Amino acid sequence: MLPEHAVVRPLLRSDVDKAVELETLAFTNPAERASKAKIQYRLSVCSELSLGVFLRNHEAENNKSDSENPTFLKINSCDIYAAAYPSEIDREEKLIAHIIATQSDKDTITNESMEIPDLVDGRPVKNDSRGHINGGTSIAIHSLAVHPDYQSAHIGSSLLNDYTKRMSMHSVVDKVILIAHPEVAPFYVKNGFADCGTSSCDHAGETWVDLVYRIDDSDDSD
């Protein structure tokens, strides 16, 4: 279901600008996009809850001059990639889809969970219930975005299914929650989420539906 040379991995803080660009391309209503500050915050405190589909441009990497290219080892007549230059490789990766999330101690998405807490030295001020909650039993997806050039090719479904499988291995979490426009809710229902009715969230001043994916005990058995 994924294009050639696609790599699926959690986002890093160094991916912030790519994630901001993808939000801009995917969400036509600017009020629905996660701001750079929110993406930076989420990738700083819980990047392991994010997941991105990147396309690697091997052609561009291979066309670099010898001095730019990583070292290769000759083993049994095969060229074995020996030394990676992460910054170079990073530059040749195009982000085409992402999920960005935090943990929450609530059963459905709340306005508070979508905010950034007051931070001192990068840590939330005590008793600030906004943003990521360590130990929360819900994973709150704040963004699922697919690059417009790659929509309707089942990349969103593949990423979401991969994500819920990965999160099923999380020890304290028992569900994945999100909000969606009523017309997009069927997409999530097709992918195993339950439609839980109108959300109390008024994100971007719009009406949303609560969707919940329950991780049952059988999910983490394989």
Ligand SMILES: CC(C)(COP(=O)(O)OP(=O)(O)OC[C@H]1O[C@@H](n2cnc3c(N)ncnc32)[C@H](O)[C@@H]1OP(=O)(O)O)[C@@H](O)C(=O)NCCC(=O)NCCS
């Ligand atoms: C919504 C989105 C994530 C779906 O990802 P995608 O890769 O385009 O969707 P898929 O190809 O995996 O779709 C799978 C199925 O869901 C349906 N579907 C996809 N997007 C839909 C939408 N917006 N509304 C209703 N159904 C939708 C498709 O028709 C398809 O059905 P099929 O299997 O019968 O052909 C993507 O289109 C996107 O990023 N849109 C803009 C941002 C956005 O709205 N994000 C969701 C916020 S709640």
